[in-house]
Amino acid sequence: xxxxxxKIGLKKGISDPEGKNTLKALHLLGFKNVKEVKTIRTIxxxxxxxxxxxxxxxxxxxxxxxxxxxxxxxxxxxIKEK
Amino acid sequence: xxxxxxKIGLKKGISDPEGKNTLKALHLLGFKNVKEVKTIRTIxxxxxxxxxxxxxxxxxxxxxxxxxxxxxxxxxxxIKEK
Numbered sequence: 291x292x293x294x295x296x297k298i299g300l301k302k303g304i305s306d307p308e309g310k311n312t313l314k315a316l317h318l319l320g321f322k323n324v325k326e327v328k329t330i331r332t333i334x335x336x337x338x339x340x341x342x343x344x345x346x347x348x349x350x351x352x353x354x355x356x357x358x359x360x361x362x363x364x365x366x367x368x369i370k371e372k
Numbered sequence: 373x374x375x376x377x378x379k380i381g382l383k384k385g386i387s388d389p390e391g392k393n394t395l396k397a398l399h400l401l402g403f404k405n406v407k408e409v410k411t412i413r414t415i416x417x418x419x420x421x422x423x424x425x426x427x428x429x430x431x432x433x434x435x436x437x438x439x440x441x442x443x444x445x446x447x448x449x450x451i452k453e454k
Contacts (some may be wrong), residue, residue: 291407297414309415312415312438312439315438316434316438319434319437319438321430321433321434323419323420323421323430324417324418324419324434325373325418325419325420326416326417326418327415327416327417327418328415328416329413329414329415329416330413330414330415330416331411331412331413331414332379332411332412332413332414333391333394333409333410333411333412334408334409334410334411334412335406335408335409336406336407336408336409337405337406337407338405338407339405348403348405351403352398352401352403352406355401356394356397356398356401357394
């Protein structure tokens with residue numbers, strides 16, 4: 291069994307409305323010392339597979355087909371054997 | 373300046389509908405080897421502060437007041453000086 295972490299962030303130049311709104315709300319609450327807010331999603335998967343290479347390939351396909359939008363997202367895959 | 377990462381997950385026993393739907397969709401796409409899916413949000417903040425302790429305290433307040441829902445979320449704060 292493999293534990294896979296897919297970290298999904300936004301590409302450079304793509305605006306992050308959730309981050310911007312969080313920053314605005316924090317300022318309204320008085321946290322004026324916050325200068326920047328970015329949001330990142332991580333998806334943790336438990337996957338059955340014969341080897342790391344096969345799992346990597348399969349997760350890349352999942353990212354392309356469902357987990358991310360390749361037009362706006364960057365992603366990073368980390369695999370650990372369990 | 374401090375770089376702060378707040379990792380927000382769900383407490384044990386709280387259901388993760390996004391994870392469950394992602395798992396279902398992956399199975400429909402043919403990725404039958406996926407056994408479990410969990411989603412985690414990370415918020416990256418850049419904060420001005422005099423010292424790490426002060427930043428930690430301020431981020432704890434942000435988590436309680438805005439960033440998380442303490443009823444259902446667990447959170448983890450990591451602080452790095454930049």
